[in-house]
Amino acid sequence: MATHDFAAQELHAHAAPQGFIRKWVFSLDHKVIGLQYYFLALAAVFVGMFLSLLMRIHLIWPTAALPLLGDIKPETYLTLVTMHGTIMVFFVLTTAPQGGFGNYFLPIQIGAPDMAFPVLNMLSFWTTFLGFVVMIAAFFVAGGAPLHGWTGYAPLSALQSAGPGEGLGADLWIISIAIFCIGALMGALNFITTTLDMRAKGMTMMRMPLTVWAWFVTAILGLLAFGVLLSAGILLLMDRNLGTSFFVPLVTINGQLTGHKGGSPLLWQHLFWFFGHPEVYIAILPAMGMCSQLLSVFSRKPIFGYKAMVYAILGIGFLGFMVWGHHMFMSGMSPYTAFAFSIMTMGIGVPSAIKTFNWLGTLWGGRIRFASPMLFAIGFVSLFVSGGISGPFLAQPVLDIQLHDTAFVPAHFHLIMGVASIFGIFAATYYWFPKMFGRMMNESLARWHFFISLIGTYAVFMPMHYAGMAGQPRRYSQFTEVHYLAGLIPLNKFITFAAFVTIAGQLIFVVNLFWSVFKGPKASDNPWEATTLEWTTATPPPHDNFGGHTPVVHNGPYEYNVPGAPRDYVMQNDPEIKAAH
Amino acid sequence: MASFSTTATVDDPRISLGDGGVLPPVRAGGGDDGSSPRLPDYTTRLRRARLGLLVALTPVIMLFVSFSSAYVVRQGLPTLDPRTNQLVLDWIPVTLPKLLLINTGVLILSSLFMELARRQVKVQVTGVAPETVPGVSIGDQVRIPWLAMTLLLGLVFLFGQWTAWRQLGANGFYVATTPSSSFVYLLTGTHAVHLMGGVLALFVAGIAALWRRSVATRSIVVDVTAWYWHFMAGLWIYILCLLEFAG
Numbered sequence: 048m049a050t051h052d053f054a055a056q057e058l059h060a061h062a063a064p065q066g067f068i069r070k071w072v073f074s075l076d077h078k079v080i081g082l083q084y085y086f087l088a089l090a091a092v093f094v095g096m097f098l099s100l101l102m103r104i105h106l107i108w109p110t111a112a113l114p115l116l117g118d119i120k121p122e123t124y125l126t127l128v129t130m131h132g133t134i135m136v137f138f139v140l141t142t143a144p145q146g147g148f149g150n151y152f153l154p155i156q157i158g159a160p161d162m163a164f165p166v167l168n169m170l171s172f173w174t175t176f177l178g179f180v181v182m183i184a185a186f187f188v189a190g191g192a193p194l195h196g197w198t199g200y201a202p203l204s205a206l207q208s209a210g211p212g213e214g215l216g217a218d219l220w221i222i223s224i225a226i227f228c229i230g231a232l233m234g235a236l237n238f239i240t241t242t243l244d245m246r247a248k249g250m251t252m253m254r255m256p257l258t259v260w261a262w263f264v265t266a267i268l269g270l271l272a273f274g275v276l277l278s279a280g281i282l283l284l285m286d287r288n289l290g291t292s293f294f295v296p297l298v299t300i301n302g303q304l305t306g307h308k309g310g311s312p313l314l315w316q317h318l319f320w321f322f323g324h325p326e327v328y329i330a331i332l333p334a335m336g337m338c339s340q341l342l343s344v345f346s347r348k349p350i351f352g353y354k355a356m357v358y359a360i361l362g363i364g365f366l367g368f369m370v371w372g373h374h375m376f377m378s379g380m381s382p383y384t385a386f387a388f389s390i391m392t393m394g395i396g397v398p399s400a401i402k403t404f405n406w407l408g409t410l411w412g413g414r415i416r417f418a419s420p421m422l423f424a425i426g427f428v429s430l431f432v433s434g435g436i437s438g439p440f441l442a443q444p445v446l447d448i449q450l451h452d453t454a455f456v457p458a459h460f461h462l463i464m465g466v467a468s469i470f471g472i473f474a475a476t477y478y479w480f481p482k483m484f485g486r487m488m489n490e491s492l493a494r495w496h497f498f499i500s501l502i503g504t505y506a507v508f509m510p511m512h513y514a515g516m517a518g519q520p521r522r523y524s525q526f527t528e529v530h531y532l533a534g535l536i537p538l539n540k541f542i543t544f545a546a547f548v549t550i551a552g553q554l555i556f557v558v559n560l561f562w563s564v565f566k567g568p569k570a571s572d573n574p575w576e577a578t579t580l581e582w583t584t585a586t587p588p589p590h591d592n593f594g595g596h597t598p599v600v601h602n603g604p605y606e607y608n609v610p611g612a613p614r615d616y617v618m619q620n621d622p623e624i625k626a627a628h
Numbered sequence: 629m630a631s632f633s634t635t636a637t638v639d640d641p642r643i644s645l646g647d648g649g650v651l652p653p654v655r656a657g658g659g660d661d662g663s664s665p666r667l668p669d670y671t672t673r674l675r676r677a678r679l680g681l682l683v684a685l686t687p688v689i690m691l692f693v694s695f696s697s698a699y700v701v702r703q704g705l706p707t708l709d710p711r712t713n714q715l716v717l718d719w720i721p722v723t724l725p726k727l728l729l730i731n732t733g734v735l736i737l738s739s740l741f742m743e744l745a746r747r748q749v750k751v752q753v754t755g756v757a758p759e760t761v762p763g764v765s766i767g768d769q770v771r772i773p774w775l776a777m778t779l780l781l782g783l784v785f786l787f788g789q790w791t792a793w794r795q796l797g798a799n800g801f802y803v804a805t806t807p808s809s810s811f812v813y814l815l816t817g818t819h820a821v822h823l824m825g826g827v828l829a830l831f832v833a834g835i836a837a838l839w840r841r842s843v844a845t846r847s848i849v850v851d852v853t854a855w856y857w858h859f860m861a862g863l864w865i866y867i868l869c870l871l872e873f874a875g
Contacts, residue, residue, distance in 0.1 A: 163676055232687050240680045270683065274690030282698065285814065290804035293698060297708045309707030309718045309807060314698055321694075 063590035073173075075165035076590060080172050081151030082483065087176060088143035089557075091134050092469075094183070096550050098131040103543040107536070109525040122211050124524030125194035129212075130186070132197030133220065135465065136326065137227050138179050143472045144333035145269075146175065146234055149262040151483065153238060155581040156256050158247025158598045160591050163240040167233050174230030182223035185216040193217035196522070198323065201294035201315040205286040206307075208300050218287065225280045228273040235273070238266035247580070249600030253357070254619070256579050256604040257350065260357050261336025264364040268325045268332070271368065276322035279315060286310065316378055320371035327464050328367040331431075332360060334471020335402060338424040340604075341474055342406055344577045345421035346413025347615055349605040351405045359398035359405075366395045376444040377451045385444040392442035396435075403432060414608075418575070419493030423474035426501045427467050433505070434463025437512065452522075455515025458508045466504045473500070473556070480560075481574050485587045486567030492559040496552060503549025510538050578616050579604050670753060670844040677852045685859055688822060692863065695818070696870060699811050703875075720806040721875050724868075725795040731788035732868060738781030739861040745774035746854035753847040775837075775850065778857070779830040782823060789820050808875055815867045823860050829853040 064070040074080060104111065105119040105127075112118050119127070150168065154161055162168045185192040193212040195204035203209050204217060242263045246255070255263075282293040286307070294315040295307035343350040350356060372380060372388035380388075406428050415421065437459045441447050450456060473496075480488050514535050519526060526532045526539075573582040580600070584593050598620040606617035609624055617624050668676075706715040793813065796802075801809040833849045 164680060232684075235687075236680060236683045239683045240676060244676050244679055270686050271690055274687030275694045277687075278691045278694035278698075281814070281818070282695075285803070285810070291810040292804070292807060293702060293810065297710065304710070309702075309705055311701065311705050314701055317701075318694060318698070 073169060075161075075169055077150050077154050077162045077165070077168060078483075078588060078592075080168050081147050081149070083172050084142055084146030084150055084175070085148070087172075087179060088139050088147055088472075091138035091142065091179060095131050095135040095139060096553070098127045098134070100546060100550055102127050102131065103546045105524065106526070107540050107543045109527055119524070121524040122194050123191075125196070125522065126192045126212055128522060129194055129196050129220075130182075130192050133224070134179075134182065136197055136330070137224065138175075138182070140330035140465065140468050141231065141269075141326070142175060144337070144468060144475070145238075145262060145265055145329065146172070148258075148337065148472075148475050148479065149238060149265075149333060150234075152479065152581055153259055153262050154241060154245070155584065155588060155592050156259050156579050157242065157245060157250050158580050158593070158600060159241060159245035160593070160597075162237045163245055164237050168237050171230045171233035171237065174226055174233065178223045178226035178230060181219050181226060185212075185219040185223070188215040188219065190214045190216050193220045198319060199283070199315070200319075201283065201286070201310070201312045202296065202298055202307075205283055205295045205310075205315075206298070206300065206305060207287055208305075218284070221280050221284055221287075225277055225284075228277040228280070231269050231273045232277075235266040235269040238262055239270065242266075247598050247600055250619075253354070254600055254603050256336075257339040257353070257356055257360070258333070258336040258579075260360050261332045261339075264360050265329050265332045268329050268364055268367060272322040272325040272329070275318055279318035279322070282318075283315065313375070313378060316375050317371070320374045321368070323374060324371040325364075325367045327460075328363055330464050330468045331471075332363065334427060334468045334474075335360070335431075337471050337475045337478075338427045339402075339406065339409075340579070341420050341424040341478055342409045342428075343605045343607065344478075344575055345416045345418060345424070346409050347416070347607045348409055348413040349603075349607055351408030351411075352401070353603070353605065355401055356405055359401040362398035363395060363402075366391060366398070370395060373442055373447070376447045382444075389442050389444055393439050396439060399431075399435060403428065403435075418477075419488070419490055419497060420474045420478035420575075422494065422497045423470050423477060426497065427470040427474060429501070430462050430467040430470055430504065433509075434459055434461070434467060438463065450515060452520055453515035454511045454519045454521050457521055458511035458515060461511075462504070462508050466508070470500070473497075476560070478575065479581075480563065481570030482581055482586055482588070484564050484567070485570055486563050487570050487574065488563040488567055489559050492555050496555045496559065499552030499555070500549060503545055503552060506545035507542050507549060510542055514538055514542075576614075576616050578602070578606055578618050580619055583618055583620055670847070673844070674848050674851060677848050678855065681852045681855055685856075688859075688863075691818070692815075692867075695811070695815060699815075699870065700874070702807050702811070718806065719808055722796070722801050722806070722808045722812050722871075723799070724812070724871060725792045727788055727792045727795060728868060731785050731792065732864065734781050734785045734788060735861050735864055738778045738785065739858050741774045741778040741781065742854045742857045745778060746850050748774065749843070749847040749850045753843050775830060775833060779827065779834065782827045782830065782857075786820055786823065786827070789816055792816070811875075812871055815871065819860070819864055819867055822863075826853060826857050826860055829856065 064074065064076075070076075071079060074083075101113070101116070101119065102124065104113065105124055110118075150162070191212045193199075193204065193216050194210055195213065195217065199221070203213070204221075207214050207217070242255075242259060282291075285291045286293050286295050290306060292307040292310035294312055295305065295310040296312065297308040298305050339350055339356060370388055370392045372384060373392045376385055376388075410425075437455070441450060441456065441459060477488055477493055480486070515521075517532075517535055519532055519535055519539075527536060570586055572584070572586045575582070580598050581588070583598060600619045601623040602617050602619050602621060604619055606612075606619075606624060608615050609617050612624060703719050705717075707718045708714075709716045793816070796809065796812065801812070803810055803813045829849065830853060833846060833853060836846045836849055
């Protein structure tokens with residue numbers, strides 16, 4: 048689609064709001080909406096972390112009564128597992144990198160005054176917020192929150208009498224996810240339309256920063272995946288409340304027939320994982336884009352293999368829809384089908400490896416500036432590789448069947464999807480904070496935060512691989528009485544203590560964040576000497592993003608160390624460079 | 629409700645992008661917040677709205693693809709008969725009410741009216757007498773409120789669907805009676821919910837006309853609603869074929 052010059056006439060589709068409500072609550076400004084998403088995710092991540100801490104405490108002191116909470120029963124533990132996973136996946140990993148940073152910076156990076164549909168943008172945030180409120184409400188209804196895991200496997204999730212929390216709590220869980228899906232779809236619509244239709248003059252697709260590519264492809268993944276999850280949620284609600292049998296076979300509870308028959312729990316798994324695997328990339332692709340950006344900026348080098356990076360993002364997005372079956376090797380499937388899913392899953396290693404080697408190629412020979420955003424970007428690469436290396440093991444049915452229900456799998460996905468993505472969020476926060484708030488964050492605190500987080504993360508999740516290989520099952524609330532696992536108790540204590548320290552380290556980040564918003568030293572317009580369009584405008588950006596004029600793009604996004612250029616970087620809207628590379 | 633002249637035919641009138649490459653004029657009003665002091669030109673807004681609609685239809689398609697997949701899978705699944713301890717098929721085909729065929733005709737007719745409404749508003753937005761626009765012919769000057777008629781037929785369709793569900797119930801087929809009846813209610817119900825979105829958009833278009841919003845804004849609302857409405861008509865035919873021939 049063609050690029051368009053919006054010029055002064057189309058500076059902003061809505062006037063700058065004046066009142067507090069219109070400016071900060073029901074704002075139409077993509078920058079404010081981005082901040083709203085970001086702080087929603089920040090609140091959600093602390094809820095999710097608190098739940099994980101409770102789980103870790105319970106695993107090593109299963110009989111301990113906690114203040115206010117009392118004993119943690121096995122079903123309570125499963126509730127913690129369920130809500131931790133759900134909140135983290137949906138309201139943190141999907142919300143912050145895409146809804147937060149994507150909303151704030153995608154329009155600016157392509158030279159647009161706002162998102163294509165500002166009202167829809169506002170609605171997408173408030174819909175997501177409503178989804179979060181409904182999710183949290185599940186804790187407080189009779190029976191409490193559900194215990195069927197974030198994957199909501201039927202028939203456990205489809206029967207109201209299947210256990211505590213499977214009544215109203217499970218209904219709220221499903222409704223919350225359905226609401227989230229609608230919000231995410233509205234957001235994806237805006238991202239795609241904005242990227243295709245609102246690029247500034249000269250901003251061809253192949254001049255877009257990799258961040259924009261990542262947000263764009265992530266939006267496409269969301270557009271295709273969330274509709275399927277929504278459909279599965281509707282069917283599940285009908286099974287639970289209208290007596291249908293989409294997912295529930297003939298089952299009895301306490302010897303009593305439930306009235307359902309003929310449904311297929313596997314059908315739920317297929318629908319769920321058709322969404323669930325792309326969701327992994329919805330979480331990680333924006334972090335990949337953001338870290339690609341940062342590695343180039345702080346290496347003072349063009350990104351190595353820009354086109355290959357773009358095609359790798361597209362390849363990962365495409366293959367992400369072809370591999371959902373690898374989550375179901377344990378559920379039973381034809382060996383031929385399993386083989387096909389296995390091969391395609393390992394095939395994702397190819398574009399992933401392209402990206403990894405290109406990141407290393409970008410670092411190689413660069414004049415690296417080890418500022419805090421760069422530290423977290425390098426940390427991201429480290430975690431992505433460490434977590435990814437166990438992927439090909441799990442992609443093989445014969446190994447997956449051994450490892451699937453052990454702690455090995457949580458160790459794998461926490462590294463590659465969870466913490467790697469979180470590191471991407473941190474990197475982006477430290478990088479864009481000056482642009483968003485006009486002040487710098489404290490670098491010393493940021494470094495403390497980085498080293499505690501990196502060491503702590505490895506201390507938590509690397510031993511978990513060994514625990515898994517030694518046979519420690521996942522989702523079990525208590526293992527200390529199991530003889531063959533007795534030798535793992537010291538290891539688990541170590542993991543729990545490491546989790547304490549790592550979570551405590553996050554308080555440094557929170558203090559730094561809020562202190563810097565008000566007290567940090569003033570930032571210049573381009574403190575990192577970066578090239579993309581957000582650094583060409585004022586700090587923080589004005590309401591119309593570019594203060595009355597629209598940029599015209601002449602250069603690619605990674606023009607560093609250009610021969611003949613007056614400085615070691617060339618802005619995207621600088622006059623066209625002829626002798627570049 | 630605005631009224632329009634009848635039998636207009638338009639060969640996609642082109643709106644000027646401006647004077648020889650100069651930036652197009654900016655018109656007041658519209659946008660998706662409706663309160664904009666300054667907006668891009670009509671062509672840009674229309675293109676963007678259409679692109680947005682195209683993108684928005686993708687998850688709707690995915691939703692129904694997902695339901696269709698479940699429909700096919702569930703159809704072939706056996707269940708255990710606890711009395712005989714044998715695996716049996718519990719899929720009992722539902723005889724669809726004949727009323728659904730009438731409803732189909734109503735929806736197709738409404739789609740036709742919607743298209744006429746779209747073309748007429750498009751003529752208005754050119755800002756010139758329709759007779760002077762190449763490819764536009766005006767049959768007579770009788771004004772027919774196509775939009776209102778589309779809205780009316782949409783409501784008739786929804787009422788017809790409700791009546792068809794009551795007929796199904798009267799024949800003993802409720803939501804949970806058999807898996808096939810579950811899908812009948814699921815697919816028709818989900819389609820009806822989506823069509824209500826179109827009805828809502830028609831109300832918005834009508835209100836925009838009553839509030840005398842700019843012709844450009846009305847045209848965009850009507851244009852996007854029309855394409856959505858046509859999609860709903862096509863989707864309904866697909867659903868009907870699925871239920872009738874794949875059940």
